[in-house]
Amino acid sequence: GENVEQHPSTLSVQEGDSAVIKCTYSDSASNYFPWYKQELGKRPQLIIDIRSNVGEKKDQRIAVTLNKTAKHFSLHITETQPEDSAVYFCAASITAGGSYIPTFGRGTSLIVHP
């Protein structure tokens, strides 16, 4: 089955810095890669996703890049703010004809210091 590795497990940055979280996946058939943000005591929320036919996607201060050859994808947050502090999860799944259940990474705890 699919295996998703996520690094780092903890990331501490100063407000205004950039943050990068990286994930690798094992199944080359995976074609959908979402990212979720979970604030303390809250539910995970989808913040951005990318499909395998796209190399990069941006939404304001958040961007995701995908390297299918190397089987890794990354979340980039620019100009970090204290409210970005949360646990971030990557996931990989095979849609349409596959097992369609995403496999999640183990999460990255991002701490943004004011």
Next chain:
Amino acid sequence: DTAVSQTPKYLVTQMGNDKSIKCEQNLGHDTMYWYKQDSKKFLKIMFSYNNKELIINETVPNRFSPKSPDKAHLNLHINSLELGDSAVYFCASSQEAGYGYTFGSGTRLTVV
């Protein structure tokens, strides 16, 4: 309107009891899921239910059983609760199988 709602939000119960957690989604999504989040925040898939097709994670004990009366509901029933079942349980749904989830607010289960 809450898109994916779970009840109860908190559940404290004794070992050996049987309990249920309810989940309802009003998004018209085709697929629903149950996840268990342990103390280390790992999200582990338990079940996926799509068009009456149930996919079970083989590592889930058979004390756990999902019940779906219709497309908008996927309830979780747990028999003979054990201490190790203590966790936060999230229901989720997606418009298409495998695509972005909308999670419920979670149910914190504590077994004493």
